[in-house]
Amino acid sequence: MKILLAGINGQLGQELHPMLVKLGDVTWVDRETLDLSQPDMIRQVIGEVKPDLIVNACAYTAVDKAESEPDLAMAVNGSGVGILAAEALKLGARLIHVSTDYVFDGSQSHPYQETDPTNPIGVYGKSKLAGEEAIQQVGGDYIIVRTAWVYGVGGVGNFVKTMLRLGSSRDELRVVTDQVGSPTWTKDLAEAIVCMIQNSPESGIYHYTNSGVCSWYDFAIAIFEEAKALGFPLQVQRVVPITTAEYPTPAKRPAYSVLSHRKISAVIGTHPPHWRQSLRLMLKDYQDN
Numbered sequence: 001m002k003i004l005l006a007g008i009n010g011q012l013g014q015e016l017h018p019m020l021v022k023l024g025d026v027t028w029v030d031r032e033t034l035d036l037s038q039p040d041m042i043r044q045v046i047g048e049v050k051p052d053l054i055v056n057a058c059a060y061t062a063v064d065k066a067e068s069e070p071d072l073a074m075a076v077n078g079s080g081v082g083i084l085a086a087e088a089l090k091l092g093a094r095l096i097h098v099s100t101d102y103v104f105d106g107s108q109s110h111p112y113q114e115t116d117p118t119n120p121i122g123v124y125g126k127s128k129l130a131g132e133e134a135i136q137q138v139g140g141d142y143i144i145v146r147t148a149w150v151y152g153v154g155g156v157g158n159f160v161k162t163m164l165r166l167g168s169s170r171d172e173l174r175v176v177t178d179q180v181g182s183p184t185w186t187k188d189l190a191e192a193i194v195c196m197i198q199n200s201p202e203s204g205i206y207h208y209t210n211s212g213v214c215s216w217y218d219f220a221i222a223i224f225e226e227a228k229a230l231g232f233p234l235q236v237q238r239v240v241p242i243t244t245a246e247y248p249t250p251a252k253r254p255a256y257s258v259l260s261h262r263k264i265s266a267v268i269g270t271h272p273p274h275w276r277q278s279l280r281l282m283l284k285d286y287q288d289n
Contacts, residue, residue, distance in 0.1 A: 001025070004051035006034050006084075007058030011155025012098065015190035016057055023197060027051070031058065036080030037072060046087040053197065054088050056081065056097045059128070063102070064250040066123040077127035082134030089140035096193060099205075101148035101181065103129040106254025113260045114146075114205040122251040132205070143196055144205045145189075145264075148257045149219075152186030153286045159183075159216070160282065163223045167236035177217035177241035181257030182209035185278035187285075195268040206267065207259035210275035217241045219275075226280050230287055 001024030007013040008028035020026045027049045034045050036058060046054070060066060060076040081097060088095040102125030103118040120126045135142050151158035166173055192208045214222070220239050228234055244255070265271050 001053060002049065002051045003027070003053045003055065004029070004046065004049050006036075006054070006056045009155070010057055011152035011158060012150065012186045012189060013057040014154030015152055015186040016055060016193065019190055019194045020055065023194065024053070034058070036077075036084070037075040039080070039083050042080060042083045043087055046084070046091070050091060051093050052091075054084060054093055054095045055193070056084055056095065059098070060124070063122065063124045063253070066127065067250040070123045070127075073123055073127040074130060077124075078130030078134060081131035082138060085135040085138035085140065085142060088142070089138055092141070094141040094143070094197075095135065096143045096145065096197065097131065097135060098193075099132055099144050099146045100125065100128045101146060101209075101254060101257040101259055103132065103146065104254055104257070106179075106256045108256055111258045111260040112207070114207055114263055121254065124251060140203070142203050143201070145193060145196070146205060146207050146259060147184050147189055148209050148259060149181045149183045150186060150189065151183060151282065153282060153289055154186070159219065160223055160279070161286075163220050164227060164232060164234075164286075167224055167227070167234045168232075170236055172238045172240060173220065173236055174240045174242045174247070175217045175220040176244055176247055177215045178243050179253055179255055179257070180213055180215050181254075182211070182213055182259065183219055183275040183279065184209040185275075185282050187282070188273055188278055192264065192268055192272070196264075199267055201267045206264045207261065208264050208272065209259050209261070210278050211261065211272045212275045213258050214275065215241075222276055222279060223283075226276075226283050230283055232283070232287070
């Protein structure tokens with residue numbers, strides 16, 4: 001199987017690469033060699049590689065910056081993804097695309113199912129929804145995997161690495177407590193994607209996060225507890241819970257981002273690991289690196 005992996009330098013792409021190599025001949029591309037805002041580049045790369053499977057782990061993910069760069073966010077996450085889907089259809093290739101909880105507005109109080117109405121409240125979420133809709137409009141053989149609160153050892157930055165960095169130099173941190181979701185380790189997400197490749201479920205949308213629910217404040221507390229137990233050099237003494245209103249950002253974020261696992265659990269044959277268990281394993285990996 002010839003596989004094209006887009007987004008090799010991201011935290012998910014770095015986890016996926018060694019797993020995909022076991023499944024076939026992998027050609028990986030980064031933003032320099034496959035810019036999703038450049039339609040001709042997309043067509044050229046796919047035309048040269050002629051993959052049987054395209055795994056798109058590439059996206060415009062700067063949630064706040066997207067508010068001031070809506071055209072770029074929409075080009076990468078929306079129209080660029082549509083071109084990926086169209087080129088995959090021409091080749092008869094399967095497309096696996098990673099999307100986000102931000103397609104929902106967060107007003108629900110029970111886990112979002114794949115069929116629940118979408119209603120993004122920011123540019124980033126709107127651009128990701130545009131990508132989903134473009135894939136569905138093109139049709140063909142596709143899987144859209146929505147995930148949330150992603151963190152991993154690789155990539156530029158994420159909440160876990162930010163907390164470790166700030167916690168090593170500050171006595172006190174203030175963290176939002178009225179946004180609730182499920183932290184998701186990139187390694188677990190990558191393994192679920194590989195399992196889906198192997199099991200070939202029907203085309204459609206699937207939700208995957210780690211199990212369990214917490215606020216960003218709860219997550220921060222857990223990060224510091226687990227990191228201290230592993231001997232990370234931390235200075236932080238207090239984590240103060242604050243509201244979203246006390247920490248204004250350019251982009252609105254869903255207050256409730258919990259996604260249902262029912263559909264994907266039936267495909268991969270198991271329930272996703274609990275987020276706290278995966279956090280512990282990620283911190284050990286991070287420490288070893």
